[in-house]
Amino acid sequence: MGAAYFYHLTEDSLEHALPILLGKALEAGWRVEVRGTDPDRLARLDVELWKGAGPSFLPHGIAGGPHDADQPILLTTAVNNTNNASCIVSVHGAVLSSEEVKTADRAMVVFDGHDGTSVQIARDAWKQLTGAGTTAQYWAQEGGRWVKKAETA
Template sequence: MGAAYFYHLTQRSMEDTLSMLLGKARGAGWRVAVRGREVSRMVHLDNRLWQGDGFVPHGLAGGDHDAAQPILLTTQSDCPNGATCIMSVDGAEVTAEEVARMERVCVLFEDYDEALNTARRQWKALKDAGASAQYWSDESGGWEKKAET
């Protein structure tokens, strides 16, 4: 059974945190689905992941080779790339069934009211369904675990 890790971004950007977590997931040998709510946001993340110091091999859902992508950026709930890890951004939904089925589910959320409320709702739903969850914050400048179910 997997676990959901909630990452509260107060100091770091979504793009930097996502890139770091994707590197760790790939290092663990996991295939990843990055799930968002808006196609335009996935296009933005796609562009950002091609830039910078670290190469992050990935694809944007809707192409001919979705199943072959080690990391697939998508707005859909399915995982055509055989993902063993889901990274939810911008309030994209995850279920307790996915937490149980995956190696890891990561919920990344920024420090503003709507994102905080969505993350709290997701935390409560997963906790009530019996899923294992951890809450991490970068408020101190480094990642600290603040809560666990």
């Protein structure tokens, strides 16, 4: 188990691409933790998710409420897996450890290809995770599709 999937956004915004990825995670039967670094940015993402930007309704909440443990998708800045997630999604440069990636069903690093800082953070995460022996895949958007560009063993 445990691989890190890097999703390089070059055509879509996070607000457009993330609901699609989250929908696929729920279809797989996974509970999801979306980990960010900035509560204000997560709050904006929460609003976008409630607008229904994705293919279907995505039940979710922001950490700090009374029902965090019940949320199928929990947006948080903490590293505590309150909702017993088997899929962890890093946005806005949030850190993933190799230990949590190895125990998850899926870990994703979703980053903005038009932001040099985000790209560098993703490169650093790739080096850190693969250096610790974590399997990783790198996917980039091409012509409206995800195309696998690299994979480690």
